[in-house]
Amino acid sequence: MTLFEPGVGRVDIESGQLQGATNRYVKTFRDLEGLYEDEAALAAVIAEKGDAVAYEVTDYKPSANAGDIIIGVTRMEPGRIGREYYLTRGHIHARPNRPEMYYGESGVGVMLLESPDGQVRTIEMRARTMCYVPPFWIHRSVNVGSEPLVMTFAYPADSGQDYEIIAKAGGMRSRIIDDGNGGWKAVDNASYRQRPQSLVDSIMALTD
């Protein structure tokens, strides 16, 4: 067995980046097409700033080995498209029995979770809030505040990400919107289609 060196990174709140990261990717507003109910509002945002960064991930990935871990930081701009807040694409892990941990660094967010059979949970994230995303839950983060949302995360290195599970269902079951009263609320996504039980069963059987 090869020994790895210990790693170190520093969470820079100002930039929302992990200093010492080995990997970085960004999503622009143009990359978020299809995620929002108000397509005209999204088109207007894309026309104005389509190539601007909507959210960014910097992470430290020692290896993709089973038993190893990926740690990193995500930073998301504040804002809304129509009545919906800015959000990440969301995913289930390609090995769906892998969990994840999120830790709030700054800003106010919501972790939106959905089980394959359509149960929904929301966890409000603030600085020093820790969220356990259990195995088999689809997860997406939403910036419901007026400042950038910065969170640290950690997940098993062989988890992988499957984004299609959301697209195939017409989106996640709930949308996180401005409640018109200074807060947020979850409402039904009219485009959502419940997964057939056979599909739910096949996902829940993926335990390796």
Ligand SMILES: [Fe+2]
């Ligand atoms: Fe994840």
